[in-house]
Amino acid sequence: MADPLPYYRVLRDHHPLYYVGKWDLYALSRFDDIWDVLAVSDGTFVASEGTLPAANVLAQHNTGPVPDPPLQPLPFHAVFDKPIYDDIRRLQSPAFRPRSVSDWEERVRVLANERLDELLPQGRFDLTCDYGGIVVAQVVCELLGIPIEFAAEMLAAVNAGSLAQAGSGVDTAAARPNYLEYLIPAVARRRAEHRSGELPIVDGMLAYRLPDGRALDDAEAATQLLCIFIGGTETVPKIVAHGLWELARRPDQLAAVRADLAAGVPAACDEMTRYCTPAQWFARTARKPFTLHGTTIEPGQRIITLLASANRDERQYPDPDAFHWDRPIKRSLAFGRGQHFCIGYHLARLEVTVLVAEWLRRVRQYRIVDDGATRLPSSFQWGWNSIPVEV
């Protein structure tokens, strides 16, 4: 994880379905293979053990399909297949549709400018956390009904929860219990208010009924919000800060994007997302046999989709390790595909675009302090947690 890119190239070229005996899993590294496998929607692959299973889960080898966990207390819905997963996702989706997200554009712009008003006079600060990090954490607070003053500590908690010591995986369940301390009170407050309208995601969880008619308690409803809490906070700021760094390294490209912000920024943001996205892999567990490259993956075995390798696959992107702000991107796996496709796709793209555009509009000159940037160890992320910048 110190630098996975050379390994990905070897995997793509020589071991496109690489078996890791210790975890009884196959790593998929080619764009086309991942594209096809994630499109399989007949229950062959289910996230029964989580989309980011911990090392202690993977260390247990299954001898057949993994059954659904008990329904009480209801765990995070992504571990189920139809109907529970689909029903809960359907209740969370309306808030993330293009029309709902476009209502956020002005708010994200205001939040970005409030940060810039505070940061620019300081001259030097952390481009990852102090700028984009706080803005997106504030958006998550407003989406989920968490008081906005918790944004900074939420951001710190999410960033800390992704870290691991070399050699060990992230036990996400153990690393992340404190997230519920923000979410459970938000759900409880909403339940007590008996209102409707402004918090459709939380209201959806309160309205949800399991197939046996049971409603969720506060902790169960909060658990269904964990992925929005994490996904909404941890990725966008790293892409924005790292992407602005890549532009700063290439003055000709920076000038080209600045020349027409309205047209240049959205294109540059797509390339930033391909090039800088921190999440490296997500897992699924097979429920039915599936054959790829002549090998049959048996029920109970796992696959991991190395999305970061797909983003650098030369079969899909010519000269993949070069950053070209206007690279044509016809197909992308940066947000996944199929059943678990990023629910925050439109919001994420809006946030990246607004944060980059407002930065370039207001900051005429900036310099990244290269030797102060840190990319802390994690077993599933390779992203710049901190990028000092001077303006």
Ligand code: HEM
């Ligand atoms: C540029 C930023 C982002 C990237 C690159 C990204 C990427 C991804 C990817 C690759 C997945 C699929 C995981 C899998 O296959 O198991 C995913 C899922 C998810 N993302 Fe994002 N994401 C981003 C931003 C966001 C934002 C802003 C939110 C919400 C506010 C969000 C919420 C989620 C959720 C809830 C899921 C789980 C979906 C499910 O399992 O049904 N993401 N994201």
